[in-house]
Amino acid sequence: MAAVPAPERGLTMPGDTSWFMRDRFGMFIHWGLYALPARGEWVRTTEGLSDVDYQRYFDRFDPDLYDPAQWAANARAAGVRYVVITAKHHDGFCLWDSAQTDFKSTNTPCREDLLRSFVDAFRAEGLRVGFYYSLLDWHHPDFPVDAYHPLGGGVAKRMIEGMGEEFSFETLAALPEDIRKRNEDRDIRVYAAYVRAQVRELLTGYGRIDVMWFDFSYPGAGGLPGKGKDDWESARLLELTRELAPHVIVNDRLDLPADHADVHTPEQVVPKEWVRVDGTPVVWEACHTFSGSWGYHRDEASWKSPQQLVRLLVETVACGGNLLMNVGPTGRGTFDRRALDALACYGDWLRLHGRAIYDCTASELTPPADCRYTQRGDRLYLHVFAWPCGELSLGEAAGRVAYAQLLDDASEVPLVDSGRALKLPVRRPDVLVPVVELFLRTDAP
Template sequence: MRNDFAERTRWFREARFGMFIHWGLYAIPSRGEWVRSLEKLSVEEYRPFFEEFDPVRYDPRQWAKLAKAAGMKYAVMTAKHHDGFCLFDSKLTDYKATYTPAGRDLIREYVEAFREEGLRVGLYYSIIDWHHDDYPAYGDKIHPMRDNEAFKNKPIEFGRYLDYMHGQVKELLTNYGKIDVMWFDFSYDDMTGEKWRATELVRMMRSLQPDIVIDNRLGGNIKAAAPEEYAGDFASPEQMLPAEGIANEAGRPIPWEACITLNDHWGYCSSDRNYKSAKTVVRGLVECVSKGGNLLLNVGPDAKGVIPHEAVEILREVGRWMDANADSVYGCGAASLPKPEWGRYTQNGNKLYAHLFDRGMGPTSFAGMNGKIKRARLLADGAEIKVETPWMAYEYPDDAFVTLGGAELPDGIDTVIELELA
């Protein structure tokens, strides 16, 4: 791993847990962030949401406190989504929050609030734009006007759009202090790589913010032994956890981050109450860490600027688990051991963390670990646990065992045993 790359991504590889925030005009129709595309809404049909956007309860300090209480170390918020609406005060467009009833630079408030809580700050920026006149519309597979004959012969100057897009990225990396993550979304078909003047864009970004960490959605092959300059610093699987982590063609692990929704939508959807449990979130986070990755967990605030109460309660419960078990997450990665039947392993140096999801029957076995464990304790309270071979397990001399009393695990979400290796 190159020294500059290793240093730039060090905090990212140690943080492991972040908050994704999808918020914009689409919170008003509350049918998800793709509502313009899915319903083929014209600019005029979408305009009323711009004219009424007034999130009177927006308080990013509360969001930041919630993220911190949940154990998150960084956040990424939508500065501009595919609909082209900007939550920041861009000088390059009137299609922005400062020209709505909100009348404020909502990104500046977000950046300041999350910095105050000691969290790293990231910005999401869509390289797609359904509002800009010079972005391809007719025939594009996702543009709201893809089938509208009125756009069939409409002349566009894509270079002018690219100037606009590059200019907005420059604004975001110039006007808001240090930005830790730039999360681009997304390349598709032939709209990828140098179609975005990607090398030029990345070089400009690095000149402004040398330490910024960039995702892989400008295009390119991040898994290549010698990836393109614009291929990004980390892979970004969406709505799934990779089976075995992510490595390059040479077999070396690369940083990655799974972006996952708490319910079934990224943007606010009033009818979607299909929320994941705190147990699911914790175990998903642990699975990511056990494979050398991060979890970026999404919330979608409503039109008034409020994170749904279901999401708040889930994150608070996750935070209670993190308060007791964070050492098994931060700074940890994959262990050089196969996945155990009862859960997952994470590791940081000579500390091996056994995440027990399943109580099972009889003692808990650590395969191949006999004589390799110096001491064991419950991470949550520090209680000592004896590592020994019980009478019924003498036929398994290579394995180490602990015996937990009771029919249930001490923590039904995830009981963590810290094993100090000899």
């Protein structure tokens, strides 16, 4: 009746995922110039904005209410154990004082290395810190125009909006003549060296960094030429990362073989079982948004309900994974009310049910219908999505439970039918997802 064991990893120099698989719940933060248009982090591409168009946000980026200590307190109150922030997103804007570029926060009206105060504040709250680093850079002069680039003739906009058009190499060849000529003077090798220089800054200038979250590779994009391991010189980039920080966790988006990644990162999906690569279970982390966008989007209305948010965490851990839940701060440097309310849902629930999540994993036992199991040693946690009236059959756990209680108040749940079922109270506990803590018999087969 053991929990499913952690998967074996085949890396020569694997990152330290021991803490990662205990902590289970992280916060993603997407923040940058795109908070000002407030239409999502891909606004440069979706609206085809040139460098000149985008400059107006750089000239006015002044998050005067930015308080990283408050962000860290919000994260801690929500039950978050680690955080990953966008040091640089696809637009190329850097939140730190990089020596490699002028396109950085210290040159905006805010005049601040935003990563410095961020790292200090989150570490002070006892949270682990990771950096997201975009492999794309729509601002860099040596980054070639491609299907996702804002200067790509609207190709990416049509792809993102899902218009269902057929794309081909001829589509790319039809880009305006001045753009194709501009690519002739762009050298991806120069850009790859720039990436390594910035990663060196991030891994040597801010103390111990626990996660490097690279994003993303696209060797082919809708049938169009893209960029992958050869463009990023991924092998050299990973070698540098391992050299500077052997402990750091590296994700799977460098377009390298699967066994080069410490963690695999399905996005905006809810796996139904432990994630596998070539049939082998791997360490994994699902990243999700509260609504549809990663960056702040003022007018977005598709926010998940409190029940959906908690169920997402439960379903992820029940399949042996971590959840990285995203917040997109505003242009003034605050978490807006919708984000704070969503975080409070997690905090309130985890305060009572945290031991059914932290240091837990998938169980070998199949749960009853409309339920999920998480497990830690001889504690089996039954997350009840649909509250039944009366008894709940334990299925595969029948006869294996020595004692049962509701986790929110430690009130006993009687075992009935010779230990094959639970006698639940008629009234559902007033929590987003009720959990029954099952103490397994240590003498069970």
